[in-house]
Amino acid sequence: MALVFTILCGAAALSLGYFINYFTQGHFIETTEAALDAEIRYIEALGERDVLPKHTGKLYIYLDKNAPLPDYLSSSISRLAEGIIVFNYPKNNHRYAAKIYTSKNAQRILVGTDITSISKKFKFMQWLGVAAICFVMLIVFAAYVISVFVVTETNKIADTARDIMNTGDLSRRLEVGSKWDDLGNMTIVLNALLARVEELMTDVRQVSDNIAHDLRTPLTRMRSNIETLPESKNKDELLDEADHILNTFNALLRISRIEAEQQKSQFAPINLKNLLDDVAEFYAPLAEEKNINLTAILSDISLNGDRDLLFQAYANLLDNAIKFSPNGGTVKLTLTQKHNDTLITVQDSGVGIADNEKNKIFNRFYRGVKCRSTHGTGLGLSLVSAVIKLHGGTITVKDNNPGLKIITIL
Amino acid sequence: MAKPKRKYVCMRILVIEDDPEVQSYIAKGMKEAGHGVDTADNGKDGLFLATTEDYDALIVDRMLPELDGLTIIKTIRGAGNATPAIILSALGEVDDRVKGLRSGGDDYLTKPFAFAELLARVEILGRRKNDNLQNGDTKLYAGDLELDLLSRKVIRDGKTIDLQSREFQLLEYMMQNKGQVITRTMLLEHVWDYHFDPQTNVIDVHISRLRSKVDKGFDKAIIRTVRGAGYIIED
Known part of the structure; x- marks a missing residue:
């Protein structure tokens, strides 16, 4: 049980972490792409005027026809998504995401947007996600340890209780593992309950022993008095009657004692x-x-x-x-x-x-x-x-x- | 009370019992049966008498004021005194019986009991102390009946009697205690070796079967019924 619970919790934590990661990354790419597309549309709208806008945080680089990217860019280049590249711009050492736009007059322009702060945030989010997963795993581990402890302790209690029931040995007590937790508290209460049951059983035994002693002795007396009577038909009937009462009485006491004491000493x-x-x-x-x-x-x-x-x-x-x-x-x-x-x-x-x-x-x-x-x-x-x-x-x-x-x- | 003719053995018996009526009833019965009786009504006096006087048998109640019956028996056994002791008790469970016998008692009788039962048991215990002569014998005799323990044959008046093994055991036990009254409970305990309480008197049926083999066709009955007590085998 504890193991199944742990596995489930672990799976939940992992899927949560993956979800956070996936969601933030997707969102990051989408917003970056949207910003770049907006910029490209703006340039398109400007048309052939060959004037580039001067938006803050944006980067425009004319590229030569069919030429590869300049060296200072290609050294740190990596691909973010389809058609989007990421690189470090050495002039201000910021990080840019960029798309390559080819205008109607076949002029290639690299349009970039500064993602330094966003990517920092993204990194932070990722780090947070990992931390969250670690915390959840820690919780799962703690839960596992606690549940194993609780399960073994309760099993121990159940085993001892079953033993007491089977053997009828009411003088036995549950083992108190620790005094600070709820289980220890429960064991102490159960032990008090057992002590009470034992006390009551002793009382019952005492009472039935006393009944046995106090009632059977006068019955013995009665029977022996009948025995000393002169022989007659009445005497035999009286003896039979007395024996019948005594037999019933003995059988009853015997059944109660078998049921109450669970005595297995003769096993x-x-x-x-x-x-x-x-x-x-x-x-x-x-x-x-x-x-x-x-x-x-x-x-x-x-x-x-x-x-x-x-x-x-x-x-x-x-x-x-x-x-x-x-x-x-x-x-x-x-x-x-x-x-x-x-x-x-x-x-x-x-x-x-x-x-x-x-x-x-x-x-x-x-x-x-x-x-x-x-x-x-x-x-x-x-x-x-x-x-x-x-x-x-x-x-x-x-x-x-x-x-x-x-x-x-x- | 119908008194069977017994092989006369006079015994000295100590009765330790706190209930005055039960005590006087036992003492009276034992005296009528020809035995000498001393009495004590508490554990201390009982122990004192048991250790200072010489008795053939002790009858000890289990629950006594001052000192309980089991402790008395344990104490005298500890001192090397082997006087046969029979415990009387209102506690009839097997556990109690075992405890009673472990503490050194020789027999255990649950109250209420028929006096005949107590007398039969006390006399058998007392006799055991006096004669162990039979131990070496391989043949038992009662009148013209002969029982051979080795060949497991029973012969009466020259004729071999076929007995089933349980019937043989029954006869053997009664012949070993020839002249003593044997109660039904004693037969259950010694011949069948179970402590239980038969709802019907099956023992009587067993005895009547044994009788039909041993006594039928002979003038004198070897196995006699003792009313209100049990059976006896006499010469």
Whole structure:
């Protein structure tokens, strides 16, 4: 960008300089020629009287027929334009532009006009033009240097900001290059913003930790009190109910923490094939009980990730797929590499979901119309979505006709 | 509470927990299970007891007044004390678990927990301290069931039982901890090696498949269900 800008500016400066030069030179020639032509017409008007006018700044020299120009002229002669010559007149050391006029009686007269002052002005104009170009080039150069500085500095800021976003490491700060310029000022302000965000995140964590501690402890107490009750049908129901509340609560806290902290400390290279094999193997007996044909077609792919969270995510997806497939249905788990993406799909042959529900199923506590009655917290897919996002992936839902196809790209 | 018949090991346990109800609930349960219990309700007292007395296992809450649980464990480990310690915490994230185990804890249990889960884990930790005899053995026995770790064969009453590799691992882990209650979470952690929370009770299905191979057609069941806790293998 900076380079393109510089090239454009340079081109503009050059064309401006050329234009000034061309315009002044053209104008100079035109006026000189006009003055000479006027003088020649004047001589013509005088006719054969053989009297030459005595205008100031003009020069008239009779030339011999067919003879070359006198030596004192030809030594400094040069051509200005078609039919116009320029020379130094040694008698007064002025500079003249001249045309040769041949009168009706074949008398050749050299008609000259003094251009000393004009040519001085012209020289000055030329010099000014060159100076202007130099100044513009200087400005362009300065602009280039400044833009390169600004671009590298902003890129540095953007890179660090992206790093912070990706790693979730809010304790990092932008590097302050200098304190005097606007960019330095911006970095300082952004750092203050980061500090504030970090403070807020710490607060949020503190609050959720406190909630966890302060709410879970009494819940533990309640659960243990129920546990000490004498055996009865009620007791089991109460325990189930307490466990359900606790599970929901834990799942919710877990999702918030995955989303808020972007914790990647457990990231390590893992073999996705082995992991998904384990998931499929873990659910195989469940599928067998429902006579569901569970197949896993997996390519050998490894990536960086959190194995426990990924296992949890695909366990949730497979759990759902088996839960919502009818007896004798099919569930398919595939892992493939497409370009740079790792594709993992889970397909079932269940009831599927309506189009208008497809985006909502990842919302917390959202439960599809068709599955309100089944057991669950309504948080399973939210957790999946949070885990996939943590791994920088995407998740989409499509119809499998019949059933559902969930595609995750890592 | 249904108390399974256990191989009786009396342990001396120190409970460091600031919530009086949780503390008394753990202490009461442990005493009922036949263990001796000391308690402390803050970090300082807890550390003092842990360093001056000899215990078979420590149960330490992570968040404590005066001195937090991780620091206590780090301190006693630094002093060369290897008493097995189990950390109790309301923080259940993998990060926290890893931090807990790195600081020298032997196991990590997230609140809320079923008492049976805590008891099962504490007893396994305590037993590990007492007998490491099994390390050299290549065969495990439970009643008339024999599991050969080298040939990976399972024989009951003279008949070879064909097991899939995961079923073998399940049986192996339970037989290694014969006489101890094994909870579902413990099976997930040790047999599958993933820390996660299955939405459905898939573990029960795995166990019932294993049972249909190991116990079907025999008078006495080797694998027993312990209500509200998990499973146990007995002679």
